[in-house]
Amino acid sequence: MDASSHESADDQNIRHPRPTSTSSETEPLLARRPSNLSQASSLPKQLTTRHAFAILITLQIGSGVFASPAQIDSNVPSPGASLLVWALGGLLSWAGAASFAELGAAIPINGGMQEYLRYVYGDTMAFMMAWVYIMATKPSAMAIQSIVIAESIGSIVSFTSSGxxxxxxxLVAALALIFIVILNSLNTKFTMRLSESFTGIKITTVFLVVLGGLVAVVAYLVNPKSSLSGSDDWHERNWFDTRPTVSNATPVDWFGMGTWERYGHFATAIYGGLWAFDGWDNANLVASEIRDPGKALPKAIKCAMVVVLSSYELVNVSYYILLPWDIISSDNAVAVTAAARVFGQWAGISITILIALSCCGSITGNVFTIGRLIIAASQRNYLPSFLGTRGIPAFTSRYEGEAQPAITAATEPPANPKSKLRSRIDAPIYANALALIVTLVYVFFGELRALLTFTGMASWIFYVSTVLGLLVLRRREPQLHRPYKPTVLLPIMFVVVGILVIARTAIFAPVQSVLLAFLLVAGAAISKIRSR
Incomplete structure (x- = not known):
């Protein structure tokens, strides 16, 4: 029997969108193709390039660009070096995003990294990724954003986070999280409208910060003594001169430190930048719901990375114009401080509100993507099957068991009231509930800096493994149809730098490293038991 007979028609269409022969040359490739990919066509293709762009923007522009500047500035010797770190973090994230765009176009199914890792390495690796992401990485990220929202509200109504x-x-963080999850548990179209609205808010926030820096420059050129001209440092000091900084309340002696210690500081700075750019992989989680993903996904990723990288560079230039350089490294709310210091308390409150709304957008994007990841995991039997249910359980069935095509202009609306309700309420209710419960644990018991380190390290282990898998596929399956294929230098650069980042984090954060190692071992053990 021909090897391709073991696959569904959808599986073969993903591999070979155009008619192809089943010669002996292609049979080994088809034999390695994972089975049970029917979800690629069962989910309605209701997302466009604009929606994928909105998902990426809402996830990438959150609290990072407004909080990470302190971590980066405190670990580099000059403002110029800080801007270079931001650019490096953006380019490295772009290399990863381009690599994921190739995978998403070649294997356009929901699940993102889970499916790519399964395709390259097998079931155990995919299970470990789903296990860690669902139980740790995504909930940690949403917990961080929820706490930032609570801190923003607290700074306005004057309650503090001490004692x-x-x-x-x-409690405020938990209530904000619950409210956002409920909003995102209605239907896909409503969630997409929310994402687009938050995208506008995020871009507006970035624009206002950049505008503040521009106003300061113009004010200085008109009147050097103007109160709107910001700090004196930006026009009196060299942007690349070494100056003292403070890291974790400890002064940094840039002139007396050794090479290894300097490397540690720069690695920490790059890590802060990468966390701010994180989220570039999330459009791949909904690849099967995107129309023409071979073209739409790479285009959305390119546009999003251009916008985010440009925004981050301009925002940080504005920080160095508006604030004295000696306070940036010790201020975790640099955007609020800059606005309030130059333009008054009302400006600080306005930026605080916008930052809180930006975090709401990031949670919206995370809820949307983790829901799809949980569905993909349940369809692979990594999780209980009921978690794959979309919509109101009494009126819908799991997609693996019943395909539910999108309603188009060529089809009549369903007459059955249950079908109408199913088409309107299609959010993954059980998946969202699981994500909410796990995230609440991190909200009440997690610590911000520890969560940041753990989340970043876990993400990058799977990022590097996935992009390394792309290089394996290029050699192992050169005939795999790739609508988008960037230069091989991008994935190679990403893997090399990613390994260095992981190694540095493992050395300097042993507690998080041990916890992550425990989760990986536990995931591998559970996967083996499950397979038996």
């Missing part, structure tokens, strides 16, 4: 008020802070 007895810590409980109140976490």
């Amino acid at each position: 007895a008020d810590t409980t109140l802070l976490r």
Whole structure:
């Protein structure tokens, strides 16, 4: 029997969109193709390039660009070096995004990294990725954003995060998270409208910060003594001269430190930049719901990376114009401080509100993508099957068991009231509930800096493994149809730098490293038991 007979028609269409022969040359390739990919056609293709762009923007522009500047500035010797780190983080993220665009166009199914890792390495690696992402990485990211929202609200209504008020802070974070998850548990179209709205808010916030820097420059040129001209440092000091900084409340002696210690500081700075850019992989989680993913996905990723990289560079230039350089490294709310210091308290409050809304957008994007990841995991039997249910359980069935095509202009609306309700409420209710419960645990018991380190390290282990898998596929399956194929230098650069980042983090964050190693070993053990 021919090897291709074991695959569904959808599987063969993903591999070979155009008619192709089943010669002996292609049979080995088809034999290695994972089975049970029917989800690629069962999910309605209702997302466009604009929607994929909105998902990426809402996830990437969150609290990172407004909080990470302190971590980066404190670990580099000059403002110029800080801007170079931001550019390096953006280019490295772009290399990863381009690599994921190739995979998403070649294997356009929901699940993102889970499916790519399964395709290259097998079931155990895919299960470990789903296990870690669903139980740790995504919930940690949403917990961080929820806490930032609570801190933003607290700064306006004057409650603090110290002492007895810590409980109140976490309660506000939990309520904000619950509200956002409920909003995203209606239907896909409503969630996409939310994402697009938050995209506008995020770009507006970035524009206002950049405008503040531009106003300061113009004010200085008109009147050097103007109160709107920002700090004196930006026009009196060399942007690449070494100056003292403070890292973790400890002064940094840039002139007396050794090479290894300097490397540690620069690695920490790059890590902060990469966390701010994180989220570039999330459009791949909904690849099967995107119309013409071979063209739409790479285009959305390119546009998003141009916007995000440009925004981050301009925002950080504005920070160095508006604020004295000696306070940036110790301020975790640099955007709010810059606005309030130059333009008054009302400006600080306005930026605080916009940052909180930006974090709401990031949670919206994360809820949307983790829901799709949980569905993909349940369809692979990595999780209980009921978690794959979309919509109201009493009126819908799991996609693996019943395909539910999109309603188009050529089809009549369903007359059955249950079918109408199913078409309107199609959010993954159970998946969202699982994500909410796990995230609430991190909100009440997690610590921000520890969560940041753990989330970043876990993400990058799978990022590097996935892009390394892309290089393996290029050699192992050169005939795999690739609508988009960037230069091989991009994935190679990403893998090399990613390994260095992971190694540095493992050395300097042993607690998080041990916890992550435990999760990986536990995931591998559970996968083996499950397969038996």
